[in-house]
Amino acid sequence: MQRTEQGNVFDRLIWKTDDCLLLDDLVFRIMHQNTGDWTGGEHFIFYKIQPLIDQYAHYFRRRCDFQPKNIFELGIYDGGSIVFWHELFKPHKHVAVDLADRIDGSYFQKYLMSRGLSDRIQTVWKTNQADKSKLSHLIKTLFEAPPDLIIDDASHLYEPTLASFEALFPLMAPGGLYIIEDWAWGHWRDFVAPREWAGKKPLTQLVTELTESVGSWTNIISDIAIYQGFIAVERGSRIIDNPSSFRLEEHIYRRPSDQLLAHIPSYQRIVNYLKRKL
Secondary structure, eight states, X not given: OEEOOSOGGGXXXXXXXXXXXXXXXXXXXXXXXXXXXOOSSOOEEEOOOHHXXXXXXXXXXXXXXXXXXXXXXXXXXXXXXXXXXXXXXXXXXXXXEOSSSOOOOHHHHHHHHHTXXXXXXXXXXXXXXXXXXXXXXXXXXXXXXXXXEEEEOSOOOHHHHHHHHHHHGGGSOTTOEEEEEOTTGGGOTTOOOOGGGTTOXXXXXXXXXXXXXXXXXXXXXXXXXXXXXXXXXXXXXXXXXXXXXXXXXXXXOOOOOHHHHTXXXXXXXXXXXXXXXX
């Protein structure tokens, strides 16, 4: 058996095989490694491969002080990710949303009932991550305190991912972490993107904009950690008075180029003055 690299709550994880992860008494089977021969009892279907989990272990080893109490997830599939994060961090409240029109799977429901978690874990189906008003409403009505961990494993497309970030990030607690998974799909050589992604803008642009923002105003985004499998954005201390109007672009300062500044009269006067002095 192979254990993940040492670090925090992730010490509890054991890889039994390449497609089988153990977390205490729970079994997760990795969907990416599905060979069609999954036997050996009940398990959760999991869409996170070992390299990604190892990256998380490395990151949270550096953040061993981080203990989220309120988690909000974008993307459910079969509930495996919800169980994974909930068992690691044991938050007071855990809410997850998904675009699909379905209900919780039977094994996931069994998990909730057997552990008395029906009040602490809640799923909301038929929810578009680009629906800012609905996301904001869920945060305000389902949580007693602002979320301190948000994980986006939903569309992986630029526009809806940006919409979710702009709706949710201002509502987070200072010091909270906003994680976006699979941002680098546009750079994975062996990755075959779904046909509906053809011509779509990769998430690389959003990562660039987030980096520009932390360089412009550290009190909104205080820190960014970038791994190949995810990006972790830390909420700064600034209180945003009107969260519904938050736009990331408005919190990025880009220095005008000299060519553009040359058209500004005051700038041109300064240039001419300096030329005369030299």
